[in-house]
Amino acid sequence: MKPQHAIKQASSDSFGWRAGMLRAIRDASEDWATTDGLIWLHLFKTVAAALLALGIAMLLELQQPRTAMTTVFVLMQPFSGMVLAKSFYRIVGTFVGMLAALLLGALFPQQPELYMLGITAWMGACVAAAVRYRHFRWYGFVLAGYTAVLIGIPTVMEPNALFLAALTRAAEVAIGIVCSAAVSALIVPRRSSLALQNALQSRHLNFTVFAVKVLDGAVERGTSQRYFADLVDEVVGFEATRAFAAFEDPGVRSRSQVLARLNHEFMDVCARLHALHQLRKRLRDNHSVRVLESITPYFHELSRLLAAHQERRFDSSDAARLALGLKHVQSTLPASMRAARRPLESDEPQCLPDFDTAGELLYRFIVEFGRYIDTYASLAKNHNPARERPPVRYVSRTNGFVVACTFARTAVVVGAVSWFWIATDWQSGGLAVIGAALTCALTSSAPNPVKLGLQMTVGAAFAALAGYLVTCYVYPAIDGFPLLCAMLAPVLAAGTFLAVRPKTAGYGVGFTVFFCLLAAPDNVVVYAPDLLINNGLALVAAMLATAIGTALVFPVQMPWLIARIEGDLRSQVTLACKAPLAGLAQRFQSSTHDLMNQLRMLLPRRSRRHRNALRWMLVTLEVGHAAIDLRSEIERASYAPDMHACWKPALDRVAQDLAALFERPDKARADAAQRSVRAAIRAVQRVLEIVHEDRDRRHDQQRILSSLHFIRTALLDKDAPFDARSSVPTPSPKARLR
Structure with a gap:
């Protein structure tokens, strides 16, 4: 028999092993839930919304339920605020596009050449306006463009059917919008307001840590440039998040102006910190030892204050305490700087400009940082300081040549495909024009539209292949809507999985959108594999032509x-x-x-x-x-x-x-x-x-x-880029001859 203490030891070891195993499983589950779990949640919600839209459109016996499915895949986003914002702009864009299609149909009845010329000009103008007005306004302009194409192209020679087609398309799009918004908001919703709050706290923490390093002189050369470059993306991303979070949360909407001011004040604070960093670097490069020794204690004092408030969960009470500390430093700094200035006046008067400039920049940084912290602290209070100040507006700027080139590129691509359709009387030419218009619209905001267009082309090719298999071998063998959903779900989930990955997003978007257009079931399924193959070839050819045209006609990266x-x-x-x-x-x-x-x-x-x-x-x-x-x-x-x-x-x-x-x-x-x-x-x-x-x-x-x-x-500054062009030596004539 084992001794009693050995049994207790074995039992204790077994209990500790089980506890450790449970802890490891819990940690792994939490990590999965915050990473891959979010991807699978978005995938499930997207497929569920698409099938729900398909079912409702079939129940209402609409002409093309596939349009409702396509709407879902274009519309769904991880956060409910994004979906609501896109839904709003999609409704506006759809309505405007419907009016444009009706107007062009009334102006050019049974005149396909003039009608397509008007559609081409309208599409180019909408895509150009989308590039000018970015973020979710981009989506409204894009929708206004290709909705007119989707409605007008099938009825070019049938003006009597145009009005009915416009109403039917609007109903199908509305069903997709409602299903996307409902599923996103009701099934395990991910709130944009929470993401905004987390972004605020994370940004403040990272900035405070970096500011402490700058004030202590512990930033390596090159590190500051990379940090301030990343801040550009954070500032622009925060503005976009604030805009769509206002659609889902009344609290964010009521404090939208405070958040806008907070983002502006954060930009001011970053600019002041960069100025401090640059001046300190220049003093160090110029060997201004006496000035550095004189100002370093004040930098360290502020650094210690910020280091004491580097909480992981920086809330309004922490902000209030930090604001009090900043006000104390602000009130005592001028007198302290004057005391430190007196020895320099008699010993090294040539150092006074550097010392005064450093003191002024430090004081302005403290003032701007204090103003930013006051606004941060007011987020959780009823007091709204933004109402006491002029309103803040984020101003975006786009070069006019970029807008003009976008218009020309879109008009050339869509016009060329339209001309080919009319000249050859191609049976699937209308769908080719729709594919070209969709590709131009969806790639207009991409940094590399050629690459995205080629990815979407490959995705559309696989969508045509999958559509052929589904139409020939799946639809004839099933009966009833539940079985239809069971067969479509894996196909749609595969495309959605690719779409949520940044490196394969183009393939996923091309697959899901064009699978719905080519092979999604209607109320009366037409088993015509030859038509599906022709339509698939037309889409792939048009999208490939669009990618080539985008690369040749005023490419974005000229x-x-x-x-x-x-x-x-x-x-x-x-x-x-x-x-x-x-x-x-x-x-x-x-x-x-x-x-x-x-x-x-x-x-x-x-x-x-x-x-x-x-x-x-x-x-x-x-x-x-x-x-x-x-x-x-x-x-x-x-x-x-x-x-x-x-x-x-x-x-x-x-x-x-x-x-x-x-x-x-x-x-x-x-x-x-x-x-x-x-x-x-x-x-x-x-x-x-x-x-x-x-x-x-x-x-x-x-x-x-x-x-x-x-x-x-x-x-x-020796690192300034002012004479970068002239710093490159021009070769002499003899050197050229050699």
Whole structure:
């Protein structure tokens, strides 16, 4: 017999083993539920909504239940707010597209050439407007375009059936919208508002950690650029999430303006932190040891304050405590900086501009961060500070040439396929036009539409093959709607599984959408394999032609077109220097981030051109913010022109030369901007000597000097991209001959 203690030990070991096994299973289950489990949940909900839409459309004996299924696959998103937002814009787009189809049918009855010319122009205009107005507004314009095609193409030569077809198509689309929204909102809903809240907390935590590193001087060269580049995507993504979360949650809708202001203030804080980081880097590169020693204690004080509030769950109470700490630092910083400045006045007066600029930037960062934290803390309170301030609006900007090229590309592709259809009287030509229009619409917002179009073409080819097998071997062998659902579910689930994976999304979208168009059952199933094969070939050929046309006719990634967007990014400094000051900071910040987000989508990551665009964005934010600060201080110091005749002209010259430099950067304009900044500094210093006894006016001129000095350091930065073009040596004639 075993001793009693051995039995107890064995029992204890067995219990510990089981507890460890249960803990491992629980952890694995939680990890699966937050990763792959979400994918399978979305897959189940999408297939369920599609089959529900199919059943309701069949029950109502609509003409093409497959349209309701197609609507579901185009509409479904992981979050219910996304579905509701897309549903709203789809309803608007469908209604407008229906009106366009009816109007064109009334203008050109039994005139296919003119009718297709009108459809082509309408489709091109809608896709171009979709590129101009992105996010979920894109979807409304796209729907307005291809809904007119879906309604009008089958009835080109039958104007009497156009009105009935429009009403039927609207009913089928409405069923798909209702089923998508109901399934998304009722079956294990994933709330966009929760995703928005988690994004807020995660973004704040990551920013606080990075800010501590910047203030401590522990950021490696290159790391800051990558971090600020990722912030661009976060800012743009947050704005999109805020927009569609307002559709599902009344609380988010009521606080939408607070969230918009929070996003804008976060951009301001990031810009201030980057300015601090750049100034510290330049002081270190210039070996300004005395200035660094003088300002480091204040950086460390703020760093310790932020490090003490790095909670994983940063809520409104934590924000309130941090806001109090920031206000204390803000109130004590000016006196402390003046005390630290006195030794420099006598020992090293040449260091005073750097010290003053660092103090001003640190103070502005604390003020902006405190304002951001106050807004963050107000999210959970009844008090709404946004109502006490002017409303904030996110401004997106799209280059006019991008819009024009999109119109031309879409018109050429759809027009060529339409011409081929009319010229050859191809039986499946109408479906080919529909396939070309759908491909142009669905790839219009993709960073690489050619690649996405080719993926959708492959998906459509497999959809035609699967449709042939289902039509020939599955439909004749089943009876009843439940068995139909059981047979269709695996096919639809396979396509949906591909669609939710980023690398295979094009294949999945092409498979699911065009399987529904080709082989989804109607109320009266027509067993015509030859027609299905012809339609499948027509779709694949049209989509392949669309991909080729997209690659040849004004391709999205043309260097010339990307250079135009880069020029728009640089011209943001012209906006900062010349536009009216009211609301300027908001327009400048949001449009700059929006333009950089477009470039990040078009340019390959880790490429030389992407790095160059990122450098331009960062220096644009630096100089643009400083120019706005400078203009605000100039407006406040209205007394200065009377004291010195050169004061105002010198500062106006700075704005003109900065705008010229960023519009057409080269070494000559960079030198001219540096000269104008030096001349403005001298003029401001003369006014400072005159008003030195007046404390308020002295501070006004010192803030202007700090802005000018920071602009000067940005222009003198050895890493600045201003003379990047001229830095490449031009080969001599002898070198060319060699």
